[in-house]
Amino acid sequence: MRSQRILAVASKGGHWRQLNAMAGAFDGHKLHFACTDPELAQYHIGECSRSEWWRGVIVACQVLRIMAVVRPHVVVSTGALPGLVAIIVARLLGARTIWIDSIANTEAMSLSGRLSRPFANHWLTQWPEVSARTGATYAGAVL
Amino acid sequence: MIFVTVGTQLPFPRLVREMNRIAGGLCEPVIAQTCEHARYPNLIVEPYMDAIRYGDVIERARLIVAHAGIGTVLAARQVGVPLILVPRRAELGEHRNDHQIGTVRQLVGRDGIQAIWDERKLARTVMNDHPPPPAIVSGPELDGLVTTLRSYIG
Numbered sequence: 347m348r349s350q351r352i353l354a355v356a357s358k359g360g361h362w363r364q365l366n367a368m369a370g371a372f373d374g375h376k377l378h379f380a381c382t383d384p385e386l387a388q389y390h391i392g393e394c395s396r397s398e399w400w401r402g403v404i405v406a407c408q409v410l411r412i413m414a415v416v417r418p419h420v421v422v423s424t425g426a427l428p429g430l431v432a433i434i435v436a437r438l439l440g441a442r443t444i445w446i447d448s449i450a451n452t453e454a455m456s457l458s459g460r461l462s463r464p465f466a467n468h469w470l471t472q473w474p475e476v477s478a479r480t481g482a483t484y485a486g487a488v489l
Numbered sequence: 490m491i492f493v494t495v496g497t498q499l500p501f502p503r504l505v506r507e508m509n510r511i512a513g514g515l516c517e518p519v520i521a522q523t524c525e526h527a528r529y530p531n532l533i534v535e536p537y538m539d540a541i542r543y544g545d546v547i548e549r550a551r552l553i554v555a556h557a558g559i560g561t562v563l564a565a566r567q568v569g570v571p572l573i574l575v576p577r578r579a580e581l582g583e584h585r586n587d588h589q590i591g592t593v594r595q596l597v598g599r600d601g602i603q604a605i606w607d608e609r610k611l612a613r614t615v616m617n618d619h620p621p622p623p624a625i626v627s628g629p630e631l632d633g634l635v636t637t638l639r640s641y642i643g
Contacts, residue, residue, distance in 0.1 A: 348643075350642055350643075352642065359496060360559030360560035360563070362560070363560045367631065368631065368638060370635050371638035371639045371642070372642065375642060383540070385540060396585075444638065446634075450589070450591075450592050451588060451591075452588065452594070453591050467641075470637075472630075472634070485633050486629070486632065486633025486634030486636075486637065487630040487631070488630070488631055488634065489559075489563065489599075489628075
């Protein structure tokens with residue numbers, strides 16, 4: 347196994363807890379975290395939401411800077427919208443990308459999840475029903 | 490101690506008001522993370538908590554009464570504290586959609602997780618016995634996800 351540089355991105359709250367719950371998957375690699383709560387992770391990114399989507403531009407700039415420092419081979423996110431921004435920027439810069447939709451989305455992919463599809467090398471849901479409906483990969487869940 | 494938590498995004502007065510009423514008849518402290526600055530005389534209100542304080546209160550709680558947020562569910566299950574979940578409803582302006590109802594439908598019946606669909610039934614449920622469920626940090630679902638992610642990283 348070649349050690350890879352991985353950047354894991356999530357908003358604070360449930361997204362962040364889910365990302366941490368699955369972090370064992372990245373053992374043996376160089377793992378860097380970015381979070382919207384500056385106290386939780388090494389790298390901080392701002393908030394953006396549907397109503398304040400334009401803040402995504404700021405988040406994109408922050409992600410660009412983090413990407414320049416970390417130079418990750420793989421970028422992984424559990425959402426929400428700031429995580430989507432990270433996945434888009436990462437894919438455009440040539441990193442491999444993994445989107446894991448939040449387990450809170452039991453019936454459909456989140457909006458961020460749907461938008462992430464063209465930019466995610468691996469596109470996962472945590473519910474078999476959502477997988478059947480959308481074609482997202484189901485491999486398990488944090489709960 | 491009972492811990493009431495509504496997450497960091499939106500207040501949830503329907504739940505907190507009812508817990509304030511219930512706490513008036515209890516002799517144990519009820520700490521409430523409310524996401525709002527309203528006063529609730531029977532609750533020890535902390536509108537927001539940092540991650541360390543939050544983890545500390547979760548760990549010491551006997552019972553958690555919460556909105557159906559995944560962060561709360563994961564945190565409670567990792568330390569084996571029983572949960573009563575009250576889903577937010579979009580029609581009452583409590584969230585932008587009804588995904589918390591889906592979350593509760595999927596999780597109810599698991600060890601240590603109870604659902605409240607009608608807040609008038611909350612009092613009776615809180616008074617019940619709540620044996621602590623085993624702390625769960627892994628399981629077949631998580632193992633499957635981790636194995637697949639590991640194969641992606643290569």
